[in-house]
Amino acid sequence: MSLVISMEDVWKKYRMGKAGDLIVLKEINLEINKGDFVAITGPSGSGKSTMMNLVGALDVPSFGTISLKGRNIRKMRESSLAMLRGETIGFIFQQFNLLPTLSALQNVMLPMELVDVSEKTAKERAELLLTKLGLEDRMNHKPNELSGGQQQRVAIARALANNPEVILADEPTGNLDSKSGRFVMDFLGELNQKEGKTIILVTHDLELVKYAHRVVYIRDGMIEKDTLNRNGKNQMRAGLKKLTKLRLLKFTQMKAQKKLSAHSRSLIFTQLKGGRKK
Ligand SMILES: Nc1ncnc2c1ncn2[C@@H]1O[C@H](COP(=O)(O)OP(=O)(O)O)[C@@H](O)[C@H]1O
Numbered sequence: 001m002s003l004v005i006s007m008e009d010v011w012k013k014y015r016m017g018k019a020g021d022l023i024v025l026k027e028i029n030l031e032i033n034k035g036d037f038v039a040i041t042g043p044s045g046s047g048k049s050t051m052m053n054l055v056g057a058l059d060v061p062s063f064g065t066i067s068l069k070g071r072n073i074r075k076m077r078e079s080s081l082a083m084l085r086g087e088t089i090g091f092i093f094q095q096f097n098l099l100p101t102l103s104a105l106q107n108v109m110l111p112m113e114l115v116d117v118s119e120k121t122a123k124e125r126a127e128l129l130l131t132k133l134g135l136e137d138r139m140n141h142k143p144n145e146l147s148g149g150q151q152q153r154v155a156i157a158r159a160l161a162n163n164p165e166v167i168l169a170d171e172p173t174g175n176l177d178s179k180s181g182r183f184v185m186d187f188l189g190e191l192n193q194k195e196g197k198t199i200i201l202v203t204h205d206l207e208l209v210k211y212a213h214r215v216v217y218i219r220d221g222m223i224e225k226d227t228l229n230r231n232g233k234n235q236m237r238a239g240l241k242k243l244t245k246l247r248l249l250k251f252t253q254m255k256a257q258k259k260l261s262a263h264s265r266s267l268i269f270t271q272l273k274g275g276r277k278k
């Protein structure tokens, strides 16, 4: 099994002036393998988001080593780290974090500006992803013209833009109604099962951890328990599988009349097969 992320004796503390240091994470040792679906759970304030920001190389530890695909992130220059992060990790947040002035399509195209992809390919890929998420008729809407559930689906499409190995989702259903929340969780489950994506889900909701294969419990900044969840697989409903297939079929029909670049064709083919690019 290949290691995607490792944390070795990681600590995070904040300087609070006269009040001294606030230690938020202590002695964190964690290894996440390719294809894992890991839930990180614990009470509010236990350090979950801090840990997710470290895992996603959005923040640096006060002490300890974090490696992303075997590379110590502290030893990397900011520009190469940004590149590695952009290619490897897709982020999904509770607050969606879409850019308000951009359309759904433009939001999804944004991460592709970081990597070497032509605008035409980026547009086609964004259209494919939005279609896969059932938003083919919402591509030109701005975030404030979309419901919460739709905004989170745009954010998922954006997270998938560069076909990252890892999806990091911090309370992704926290601002959603239960139906939209279920869609998001089923979709993450499907990405894990069908495309082999590594999913790291941060949630305080014990109902959601059942989707994961492995559950890491944190309390007061420490890992309290790291357990396997034998029933974690096969949570995806058959209905969702069928729906995704139908949407993809519609997309290929839609595109059949137009000429597609070889790159997009291969991307679409990979998506349709639900497999990873070899
Ligand atoms: N930038 C910061 N400065 C000081 N304290 C912080 C900062 N960010 C988070 N904290 C504190 O760290 C603790 C853990 O926060 P967080 O990781 O957001 O918890 P969770 O996501 O589990 O609810 C909290 O007590 C919070 O107040």
Ligand SMILES: [Mg+2]
Residues within 6 Å of the ligand: 048, 049, 050
């Ligand atoms: Mg949090």
